[in-house]
Amino acid sequence: MLNQINLGCDRSKYFDTISYYDGMGPALYRLCKFDSSLQFFSESLSRDPNNVEILTNKGSALAKLGYYDEAILHFDKAIEINSNFLPAINNKANTLANEGNYEEAVSLYTTVLGKNPSYIAVRQNLELALSEMPQTHNVIFQKPIIPLKENSHVFEDALDNNEPIKLQKEKSPNFFEQIGSMFSSLGSLFGISN
Numbered sequence: 001m002l003n004q005i006n007l008g009c010d011r012s013k014y015f016d017t018i019s020y021y022d023g024m025g026p027a028l029y030r031l032c033k034f035d036s037s038l039q040f041f042s043e044s045l046s047r048d049p050n051n052v053e054i055l056t057n058k059g060s061a062l063a064k065l066g067y068y069d070e071a072i073l074h075f076d077k078a079i080e081i082n083s084n085f086l087p088a089i090n091n092k093a094n095t096l097a098n099e100g101n102y103e104e105a106v107s108l109y110t111t112v113l114g115k116n117p118s119y120i121a122v123r124q125n126l127e128l129a130l131s132e133m134p135q136t137h138n139v140i141f142q143k144p145i146i147p148l149k150e151n152s153h154v155f156e157d158a159l160d161n162n163e164p165i166k167l168q169k170e171k172s173p174n175f176f177e178q179i180g181s182m183f184s185s186l187g188s189l190f191g192i193s194n
Contacts, residue, residue: 013128014094015121016060017087019053026057034064052078056088063095071095086112090122097125102133 009032020026025040041058048054059074075092078085093108109126112119 010064012064012094012098014097014125016063016091016094017121018057018060019087021053025054025061029057029061029064032064034061037061038065050081052082052085052088055081056085056091059088059095060091063091063098068095068099084115086116086119086122090119090125093122093129094125097129097132102129105129106133 018026018029023040023044025037025044028034028037028040038058038061041054041061044054045051045058055074055078059071059078062068062074063071072092072095075088075095078088079092082088089108089112093105093112096102096108097105106126106129109122109129112122113126116122
């Protein structure tokens with residue numbers, strides 16, 4: 001719930017997920033005191049160096065300060081420890097998108113949505129990343145974007161299929177048109193006609 005609060009001091013386009021625990025680091029982060037929060041995250045990591053929440057929080061603070069390479073190292077370590085810790089994957093994708101690496105960011109967002117289709121912040125980050133991609137860019141999705149309805153059997157089957165799905169971004173950056181195009185492609189793939 002605390003992640004939903006936006007105090008207006010954070011001007012980032014992409015929404016990071018921060019873990020809250022005992023300590024001042026997350027509170028200072030939320031107040032946009034990123035330098036100060038780093039000190040607390042570093043102290044906490046000295047006591048618990050494999051804590052994925054603290055690693056992810058520190059990575060996010062580093063990214064907010066523009067230290068993208070260091071941030072990615074922290075996210076990667078958190079993901080290596082727990083590959084299902086979705087905030088680390090989301091926040092890494094945000095950092096990559098901020099660097100202009102939209103292909104990898106989109107791939108990571110779709111990975112998160114494949115594991116948790118109701119992760120609203122990731123869905124919003126994905127939509128933003130798709131809208132910022134260059135118009136002539138081809139995106140290859142390793143997994144399709146998960147529909148809003150969690151019980152779609154067509155997409156459950158598609159997630160088990162390892163074949164990449166190609167989506168050509170055309171003139172319109174409209175996210176919903178891209179989703180419609182992907183639905184049509186999947187319908188053809190599974191022999192479903194309109």
